[in-house]
Amino acid sequence: MGGAVHEVEPIRLSTLTTLRTGGAPERMLEASTTAELVDALTDVWSRGEDWLVLGGGSNLFVGDEPFEGTVIRILTQGIEELSSPHEGRVRLRVQAGHGWDDLVAYAVEHGYAGLEAMSGIPGTVGASPVQNIGAYGQEIQETLVEVELIDEATGEISVVPAAELGLGFRTSVLKHHYGGVPQRRAVILSVTVDLVVASERVVRGEQLRRALGLDSDAPVPLTWVRERILATRASKGMLLDEHDPDTHGVGSFFQNAIVPEIVARSLPPECPRWPVTPDLDAVTVIPLASYDGFVSAVKPEAPDVKVSAAWLIEQAGIRKGFKLPRSRASVSTKHALALTNRGGATAAEVSELARFIQSRVHSEFGLVLQPEPVLLGVEL
Incomplete structure (x- = not known):
């Protein structure tokens, strides 16, 4: 793909993670394009080093000792609109380093429903399927179509349907569970979601209705849902x-x-x-x-x-x-x-x-x- 490996001076992980713990790694790479990300991963894997990909650092708890390996910062950006095979829907293909809440804001602004209850969740889009993120009863697995990823074992890039990711409550085959290793060691390059084209929606889920204080089945604007969710998260320090x-x-x-x-x-x-x-x-x-x-x-x-x-x-x-x-x-x-x-x-x-x-x-x-x-x- 022709990307260059961009090595930078290692930064303490306490400055790159929201919990603010962790020392500097031995080596740090940055990737602003998919090509750079693929080349960085290929370089690290060929060396047999311990490695960590880092997006927003919002779901990572790092120990006090310096990380003896390479950290790859994923800084890729971009949203691409695609046609959906389903009437009244649209697909968005989003780069892994894109901010999750930036994606939600984009969807709400353009009248695309399906992500609004997850407003304000920190982190990057590439991390969202790994954790199967969710809030107030809405999870990404409800709209996720597929991910583009690169496997560590083979170095091959492939498009994997959501059904093959083993998505469950805050889990997937890609997640590093406490005390274990992921079932599939791979890094997501892009994520594709399928959303309803609608500037307002009828809220069905009990958790979301309770959070929004709804007692009727009348449609409500996506912008209103997002504003209420952001206010609720702010009140909880989230x-x-x-x-x-x-x-x-x-x-x-x-x-x-x-x-x-x-x-x-x-x-x-x-x-x-x-x-x-x-x-x-x-x-x-x-x-x-x-x-x-x-x-x-x-x-x-x-x-x-x-x-x-x-x-x-x-x-x-x-x-x-x-x-x-x-x-x-x-x-x-x-x-x-x-x-x-x-x-x-x-x-x-x-x-x-x-x-x-x-x-x-x-x-x-x-x-x-x-x-x-x-x-x-x-x-x-």
Whole structure:
């Protein structure tokens, strides 16, 4: 593709991540075009080095020791409008380094519906399918068509349908899970979403309707939805603000817990919960050789339930603004689910606070909260 490898002086990761922890890597590359990104990855992989791709740094918790490897900063930009095979819809192909909220703003401004509830989520477009980002009941998997990616094992570039990414609650086959490795080691180059051409919409989801304070089924403008979501996120310290320490974190540090219905019933009734929608279009495959003309009835299963991690944390005695003695890390003063760096906090201090919260919730409710960000050189 003809891009050049652009090596720069390594920058401390504490200045490039929203949680503000981490030292400088051994080596740092920057890629402003797809060609540069492909060449940078190819160069790193040929050396057999440890590597990390870095977008907005908003979902990354980095340890205190310097990263012994190469960090590649993805700075690619651009939105391309494409025709959709579905009437009344449009497709947007977006470069991996493009800001996620910039994409949402573009979609809302042009009257394209499907992303507006995810307004204000920090980070880049390329990271969005890896985490299957979502907010207020809306997730990117609802509009994601495909991604263009490059595989580490082969160096080949391919277009992969969303159905092959193993998208689930805040997960995919590309995600580095805590204590594990991704099922597929690859880097996203671009993302394509399919959106409804409409400047207003009827809001259906319970979580989003509650957040917006809606009690009717009348259509509402996308611009209004975006404004309300941004205001709500700001009130919770979930919009990045240089002057607000409550935003110096990774957003929600812990995932809302997904539990079987029987477990949810054991929690206090006032614990907020939402059903995880079952697959109503599940396909049963029966080998032709064994088909006898009858298909057994599918046994209905109770859907899993998503319960509020923030509620569990507060009911375990961890209040907003809580911090351990002499620590510079604390729970946000606005939202119990966010752990924040109040100024100069080390990764060890953040980890200590996270472990304390996990132990309190487990002691009270028997549930182990899982971290949402990618952990690099740090353990909980």
